[in-house]
Amino acid sequence: xxxxxxxxxxxxxxxxxxxxxxxxxxxxxxxxxxxxxxxxxxxxxxxxxxxxxxxxxxxxxxxxxxxxxxxxxxxxxxxxxxxxxxxxxxxxxxxxxxxxxxxxxxxxxxxxxxxxxxxxxxxxxxxxxxxxxxxxxxxxxxxxxxxxxxxxxxxxxxxxxxxxxxxxxxxxxxxxxxxxxxxxxxxxxxxxxxxxxxxxxxxxxxxxxxxxxxxxxxxxxxxxxxxxxxxxxxxxxxxxxxxxxxxxxxxxxxxxxxxxxxxxxxxxxxxxxxxxxxxxxxxxxxxxxxxxxxxxxxxxxxxxxxxxxxxxxxxxxxxxxx
Numbered sequence: 001x002x003x004x005x006x007x008x009x010x011x012x013x014x015x016x017x018x019x020x021x022x023x024x025x026x027x028x029x030x031x032x033x034x035x036x037x038x039x040x041x042x043x044x045x046x047x048x049x050x051x052x053x054x055x056x057x058x059x060x061x062x063x064x065x066x067x068x069x070x071x072x073x074x075x076x077x078x079x080x081x082x083x084x085x086x087x088x089x090x091x092x093x094x095x096x097x098x099x100x101x102x103x104x105x106x107x108x109x110x111x112x113x114x115x116x117x118x119x120x121x122x123x124x125x126x127x128x129x130x131x132x133x134x135x136x137x138x139x140x141x142x143x144x145x146x147x148x149x150x151x152x153x154x155x156x157x158x159x160x161x162x163x164x165x166x167x168x169x170x171x172x173x174x175x176x177x178x179x180x181x182x183x184x185x186x187x188x189x190x191x192x193x194x195x196x197x198x199x200x201x202x203x204x205x206x207x208x209x210x211x212x213x214x215x216x217x218x219x220x221x222x223x224x225x226x227x228x229x230x231x232x233x234x235x236x237x238x239x240x241x242x243x244x245x246x247x248x249x250x251x252x253x254x255x256x257x258x259x260x261x262x263x264x265x266x267x268x269x270x271x272x273x274x275x276x277x278x279x280x281x282x283x284x285x286x287x288x289x290x291x292x293x294x295x296x297x298x299x300x301x302x303x304x305x306x307x308x309x310x311x312x313x314x315x316x317x318x319x320x321x322x
Contacts, residue, residue: 050075055291075286118157163197240280260292264313
């Protein structure tokens with residue numbers, strides 16, 4: 001089993017110094033696709049915190065990275081959705097490279113990319129989807145500057161069929177995406193989503209067990225499971241062996257409609273969530289605070305204030321672990 005440095009910690013940074021002398025192992029599990037397993041002294045507090053430009057659509061991308069750094073986050077996700085300023089449809093290759101350089105200069109590890117791919121696009125639009133996905137994979141590499149896996153997250157997309165009649169179709173669509181990802185040296189993290197037919201940890205694990213592809217993992221966004229009534233610790237225990245990414249927000253179902261809120265502004269026990277992640281071997285995986293568009297589209301939305309609120313909530317929960 002090869003030795004590796006923490007892929008989310010820039011070598012030579014202040015954070016990297018905290019890992020000095022720790023034994024860090026990179027473990028590949030054929031069934032779980034990939035998992036990072038780290039060992040450190042008991043005095044070290046894990047769980048680096050991350051933030052996504054998904055919450056910062058209205059902010060210049062370069063200023064967004066500065067904001068995320070200034071608030072205190074240690075890990076970075078860049079949103080590639082078509083309506084975002086960092087979509088490869090409107091953000092040219094030279095600017096992509098500049099953004100990656102800024103991320104490196106700010107001390108981040110290579111960013112994770114929220115691909116938001118319409119994986120189950122119908123036949124008529126499938127080639128268009130593949131072409132756009134290729135540009136997203138190319139952008140992921142332009143923003144990548146270290147030895148960590150190039151990670152792109154996505155849901156099944158808005159064209160996904162109903163689960164009961166179409167789960168095999170969804171599986172096959174992800175297998176096609178996985179083959180494309182493998183050809184481009186990309187790892188895809190699949191995110192279940194509340195309010196859709198792909199909304200339980202059991203369905204997420206079924207997808208992993210049915211595909212068993214080394215380029216497919218899970219994005220463990222606990223909010224989507226909890227909002228749909230799934231028990232938190234059970235969801236983590238099921239999904240952890242397959243997960244390469246962790247998100248958290250909060251929310252509830254009100255009159256059958258999903259209403260998201262900020263992490264720390266709902267009923268999810270964040271410390272309990274972190275404890276469950278630790279118990280299931282995910283302490284080395286950064287925890288990304290996520291902000292729903294339900295919040296970020298509001299006219300009184302404060303990008304920095306929200307980022308600071310989320311960081312405060314996660315920091316307090318992390319401190320309460322010890």
